[in-house]
Amino acid sequence: MAALRPPRLDAAADEVAGVAAAAPDWDTLAAVARSCVACPELAATRQHVVVGDLPASGAARFVLLGEAPGANEDETGRPFVGRSGALLDQLLGEAGLDRAEGAVLNIVKCRPPGNRTPTSPEVARCSGWLRRQLELLDARVVVALGLSAAKWFLGPRTVLGQVRGRPHLLDGRTVWATYHPSAAIRFGPKGAPRAGLLADLTAVAGSLS
Numbered sequence: 001m002a003a004l005r006p007p008r009l010d011a012a013a014d015e016v017a018g019v020a021a022a023a024p025d026w027d028t029l030a031a032v033a034r035s036c037v038a039c040p041e042l043a044a045t046r047q048h049v050v051v052g053d054l055p056a057s058g059a060a061r062f063v064l065l066g067e068a069p070g071a072n073e074d075e076t077g078r079p080f081v082g083r084s085g086a087l088l089d090q091l092l093g094e095a096g097l098d099r100a101e102g103a104v105l106n107i108v109k110c111r112p113p114g115n116r117t118p119t120s121p122e123v124a125r126c127s128g129w130l131r132r133q134l135e136l137l138d139a140r141v142v143v144a145l146g147l148s149a150a151k152w153f154l155g156p157r158t159v160l161g162q163v164r165g166r167p168h169l170l171d172g173r174t175v176w177a178t179y180h181p182s183a184a185i186r187f188g189p190k191g192a193p194r195a196g197l198l199a200d201l202t203a204v205a206g207s208l209s
């Protein structure tokens with residue numbers, strides 16, 4: 001069985017990881033994460049720390065993991081609520097998955113200004129929250145949406161086209177890597193990312209049934 005390969009820790013990341021590891025439950029973690037200032041630029045510019053969505057039952061059949069909040073997510077405090085979220089909801093439905101049964105998370109909980117890609121230190125710092133979230137959820141099936149999420153699990157040299165479409169067993173979890181909905185929007189309704197995302201979500205649904 002392979003092991004997770006998230007980014008290495010720095011001092012601030014170490015501190016986040018320690019605080020996150022001490023959180024006994026989701027609500028405690030969420031409350032502490034909402035006041036996190038480990039990434040000074042993001043903490044100064046965000047409106048919300050987007051901790052993530054849990055199913056009402058508290059038990060997630062699967063986890064959807066994106067990269068970072070965008071403008072709509074930053075404004076509302078919820079993940080995947082903009083155009084990407086709408087397309088994700090549509091494709092989940094077509095695949096036979098119900099978003100309400102899953103947890104929805106991002107690697108980085110605060111919006112990078114201008115929607116830039118999160119830096120490696122930002123990813124490393126926020127990884128402490130994510131690691132603990134995955135533990136608390138006891139997440140057995142994770143769908144990594146986009147290259148950043150795929151790299152978090154599979155390592156920095158990951159090529160999405162080479163790893164998508166099949167399950168990866170990592171630390172007792174099944175991880176699927178696929179396109180981010182924003183890529184499906186960018187390449188249009190007939191583009192390969194949309195078809196690939198739908199095919200991968202359908203495969204995940206099949207594995208859960």
Ligand code: SF4
Binds near residue numbers: 033037049108125
């Ligand atoms: S991105 Fe994560 S680690 Fe950085 S300030 Fe926000 S919650 Fe903290």
